[in-house]
Amino acid sequence: MAEQTHYRICPLCEACCGLEIRSEGDKVIAIRGAEGDAFSAGYLCPKGVSLKDLHEDPDRLRQPLIKRDGRFVPASWDEALAEVEARLLPILRAHGPDAVAATAGNPSAHKPTSRAWCGRWARAMCSRPRRWTRCPSSSAAA
Numbered sequence: 001m002a003e004q005t006h007y008r009i010c011p012l013c014e015a016c017c018g019l020e021i022r023s024e025g026d027k028v029i030a031i032r033g034a035e036g037d038a039f040s041a042g043y044l045c046p047k048g049v050s051l052k053d054l055h056e057d058p059d060r061l062r063q064p065l066i067k068r069d070g071r072f073v074p075a076s077w078d079e080a081l082a083e084v085e086a087r088l089l090p091i092l093r094a095h096g097p098d099a100v101a102a103t104a105g106n107p108s109a110h111k112p113t114s115r116a117w118c119g120r121w122a123r124a125m126c127s128r129p130r131r132w133t134r135c136p137s138s139s140a141a142a
Contacts, residue, residue, distance in 0.1 A: 001025040007034055010048040017044055019051070028052045 003024050009016040018037025022029040031052045033044030054060065064080030065072040075083070091099050 003029065007037075010044070010051065012047045012051070013045075015040065015045075017048055018042075019044070019048065028055050 001024050003022060006019075006021045006023065008019045008021060010019050017040035018034030019031055020034040021031050028051075031044075031049065033040055033042040033048070035042035064075045064077055066075040066080060066083050067073075088100065
């Protein structure tokens, strides 16, 4: 299979540095900073450099897991989300919306789509937001 080059942004923090990812099929050959990126101009921190290792880590989760009889077993996304629904709704009914909390931190707190999703998720449960880790005052009580 021919080598390909893909350009993406690093998902590990709010800086969103540009990545140049060289691959052959499903195998990542190299990851480096994308020199043509308007913001990072080829810079890539050690976290970004580690993406190849993270991608290839044999212990990396590649699909949802559900705990059954004391063990985690592989599941589809539909099964995992159904499990969340089956367990979350009784908690909300029994204890009210403040029994469940949402948290957002690096890097998702800095992505506009994630911020929109997290707020909608909390509102759907009628839960009041209390803290956001993207804020310097996140350690202060709400």
